[in-house]
Amino acid sequence: MNWKQLFSTSVGKKLQMSLTGLFLILFLVVHCYVNAQVFRNDGGKSFNAYAHFMGTDYIIRTIEIGLFAFLFIHVIQGLVLYFRNRSLRNVRYAVSAGNKTSHWYSRSMALLGTLILLFLILHLSTFWGPNRYSQTIGNGELPLYDMMKDDFSQLWVVIVYVLGCFALSWHLVHGFYSAFQTLGLGTFRYKAAIKFVGVAFAIIIPLIFALMPISFYLNWIN
Template sequence: MSWKQAFSSSVGKKIQMSLTGIFLILFLIVHCYINAQIWFGEDAFLTAAHFMGTNVVIRTIEIGLFAFLILHIVQGLSLWAKNSKRRNTRYAVKAGSQTSPWYRRSMGLLGTLILLFLIIHLSKFWGPNRFAQTFGSGELNLYELMKEEFQNVVIVVIYLLGCFALAWHLVHGVYSSMQTLGLTTHRYKTMIKNVGVAFSIIVTVIFALMPISFYMHWVN
């Protein structure tokens, strides 16, 4: 069996989702760490942001990140589309939450919400910054930019919704990626589930606290 065949079966595609997902999870940890710098002062944050925005290694990985992100999105949407066509006649009465929690059945939807949020998010910070770096006067002061953006209550609400979608996506995503790699054995499955939930809560709470902190003027 060739690699292509191995990756193109239904399980192979799931492995792609799992591996790209795990990469994105790792990225979130880094992103979260950088964000948390806001509570340690503008300088701390800007140093970290500067490093992330200019370091050659990081910038190289960034290309990979986008590649994986796109793969995750494309593969995810395609799985969603295909899976929803496996049952042409739908059930009149559905089991709903009697047999599985809603978020596990809504990964495609949650992922799409995250994608929409991501477009807004990138167009607010990452996009303008890279544009300025490449074509303009150099790096933007992202801290100031945030301070400004997060005074708008609409933006804050959009961010909180994004965090909400991300949290539920992660609750299933962390566990699911491990399950797909076959790591959720009898011994580890409860631990993996719990770690996944804890991770989702911690990461998204940190993310959510950022716009709130600016809006509420907890940081200056």
């Protein structure tokens, strides 16, 4: 038994999902904190200051590489596990238990994850991508706050973002608890606490994310 085995068996692959997932959860906290700066309603001053730090600090930029690597592992390993698991029952049931024995979101992690990935591609190509491109070719950082105001004045963009937050929320309701269970921490003592914190996290974080485009659209912040 060695490290290679730890990450290559079915339990090991789940461990990869758990550890990368927990890192992505930490990332959400930071992202959410920076986003929440718009609610200071100071014309984007605080938000742009934080965005500038996040976009130029060397340590943050280094962690960003790790973030993409972890995201990549989470997506690829998730899909590998999903398709392997599906292939292990060639003849499917004529009648299935459905929601009687499990929650729909716990069975739909791959679907919810794919929706989040599609949303991410759209989201990154709107803000992160153009900003990094502009930084690299020497035109400097883009005015992210103004871009947001602009984008979130369109109803369809707001709707897509809110739907993205819904997918994230349901993914987290199961994912948060599941990550701890896979790490072996789902014991009698902590299980209820982990489930409670997980559901709270899955509601609060996506709600703050969703409030941003909604607030811009309804002119709660300028």
